[in-house]
Amino acid sequence: MKILIITFTSGNNPGTFMQGLGVQTAMKRLYPTAQIDFLKFPDFKVNFGVRDKKAKLWQTFRQKAASAYRLIKYNKLRKEKMNFTPTIDLFNYTKEDESVIRQYDLVVIGSDTILEEAYGKDGRIGLNWMPLDVRKLYFAASASPANFEPVNELKQVASKAVFIGLRDNLTIDYFINELGIEKERIVKQPDPSYFLDVNQFKLSKKLADRLRKDQKYVLYNFNSNFPLRKELADAIRNVGYKVVSTAYNPYADICFDMIDAYEWAGVFPLIDVVVTERFHDSVFGLRNNKPVIAIDWDPTRFSKGGDSKTLRILEDYGLKHLHFNLCGKTDINPVIDALKNIEAYYNSQHVxxxxxxxQQRIDSILEQIKKV
Known part of the structure; x- marks a missing residue:
């Protein structure tokens, strides 16, 4: 059996790598002897970054150097863990590209926000939705923030999937209300990184020893153009925490900025609270039973109504009160108040x-897929 996975894998984003690895892990559980390949495609979400205007020039160079080094480590990890097809453009594909895809017995679409874009410049539906007449399933796929207009043809494409597993309520609402997919056909599915055993990931002793037992730490990850990145880091320090980042951040006390995805996942057991804009920081924080304060601020990353994947993951854990939208705002006091009272706001047993x-749901989902 030959399986093709269509999801994001490129770059040095640890969550991107982990969700891809999770999809592959799930497929190996279902089909242990299958040949599993990832579709290699130009990343339509590639972000070249925006310079932090508050940072010094040498700090910007330091950030880029660390990012380049991490990319080398990520490329090595991809080479070890994944197999790829030749490059095919999702939105500008040829008949020859279609022939390559038709060679596979099953096409698995997802996870991550692989459905975030739907159409190419010529109006064709992208291969990330898979308009070809092939056996396909959506696997914890997400269209967040789902700001594109649906067309009837898109509904027809989506409805042909043998299994529709969607990662977040925002995408589920879009499939039901905008595409008209029957609610009964949709399965809400945890992020594929739940198929990974978080206990397998360890930070090296050399790096772990930088975190003292008598100190409290906040894992703090935001893009460099977050306008309150310095102010929020300073405020976190002022309430007794050291600030840790897994990318270079000039406002952090400790930067683990040259680690790969496996090492990144090994940071979470060692910190006390996660304050982040990142979805997979939230997922791995909660999976390690660490309090998470999730912040949206970039309008391109949430819907017109303010919905987002970070909001929805906290909702899954009954923690919507620990989500904040700071778009266009300068008042960080609600975030700091939540951090000060985190023990009252966070129920470890419930998490x-x-x-x-x-874990029970992911096992059940594999059983459902076996039956289709």
């Missing part, structure tokens, strides 16, 4: 119970 339920 543990949700994690157990999530």
């Amino acid at each position: 543990n119970n949700v994690n157990v339920l999530q």
